[in-house]
Amino acid sequence: xxxxxxxxxxxxxxxxxxxxxxxxxxxxxxxxxxxxxxxxxxxxxxxxxxxxxxxxxxxxxxxxxxxxxxxxxxxxxxxxxxxxxxxxxxxxxxxxxxxxxxxxxxxxxxxxxxxxxxxxxxxxxxxxxxxxxxxxxxxxxxxxxxxxxxxxxxxxxxxxxxxxxxxxxxxxxxxxxxxxxxxxxxxxxxxxxxxxxxxxxxxxxxxxxxxxxxxx
Ligand code: DX5
Ligand code: ZN
Numbered sequence: 001x002x003x004x005x006x007x008x009x010x011x012x013x014x015x016x017x018x019x020x021x022x023x024x025x026x027x028x029x030x031x032x033x034x035x036x037x038x039x040x041x042x043x044x045x046x047x048x049x050x051x052x053x054x055x056x057x058x059x060x061x062x063x064x065x066x067x068x069x070x071x072x073x074x075x076x077x078x079x080x081x082x083x084x085x086x087x088x089x090x091x092x093x094x095x096x097x098x099x100x101x102x103x104x105x106x107x108x109x110x111x112x113x114x115x116x117x118x119x120x121x122x123x124x125x126x127x128x129x130x131x132x133x134x135x136x137x138x139x140x141x142x143x144x145x146x147x148x149x150x151x152x153x154x155x156x157x158x159x160x161x162x163x164x165x166x167x168x169x170x171x172x173x174x175x176x177x178x179x180x181x182x183x184x185x186x187x188x189x190x191x192x193x194x195x196x197x198x199x200x201x202x203x204x205x206x207x208x209x210x211x212x213x214x215x216x
Pocket of ligand 1: 008010011033035066139140141142143144145146175176177178195196197198199
């Protein structure tokens with residue numbers, strides 16, 4: 001099975017967003033990763049509903065929404081209306097995670113839980129059977145273009161072991177500092193989905209870069 005590539009729109013050129021989305025449409029990327037930040041859960045603010053609501057009109061790619069916000073459960077209706085397939089919420093932002101996950105599923109989306117770099121895999125033991133995907137952050141969330149945190153490779157392997165042991169079908173996604181070198185090691189450790197922002201959009205030939213990531 002080839003690796004699923006989810007280019008992160010955060011690294012696109014917002015003055016030429018249509019051009020960048022047309023590039024993604026032509027590319028082998030199956031998904032588009034959308035980073036929503038609130039300036040509270042993370043020290044940055046990105047884009048919100050005025051942007052993501054329009055995407056479903058211009059792309060058939062799977063929309064994967066990564067919410068780096070407090071109280072993400074407030075926005076399940078809006079994220080579903082934007083056409084999201086995956087709604088990613090942070091473990092660290094949800095004291096009632098089980099309820100949020102049920103709510104996401106009720107609204108017709110696939111629930112995914114994201115772990116910050118300091119959060120251990122073992123904390124997923126009880127929620128894993130309810131999930132379609134786990135996103136492991138390989139940088140501290142909030143910004144594109146940061147350096148890959150090496151310990152993520154070991155976390156991917158641990159999560160793969162837990163998924164096999166619990167007979168789960170959850171995908172393993174990794175986000176932050178992904179390039180061909182880190183991507184190779186993540187896929188070898190068991191990752192299914194690679195998010196890549198700056199590596200794709202600052203490349204000379206983004207479509208070719210996506211193709212290379214997919215072939216890992
Ligand atoms: C970081 C975001 C990422 C970001 C990745 O908080 O969640 O999705 O866009 O960017 P790169 O691939 O440049 O590290
Ligand atoms: Zn992200």
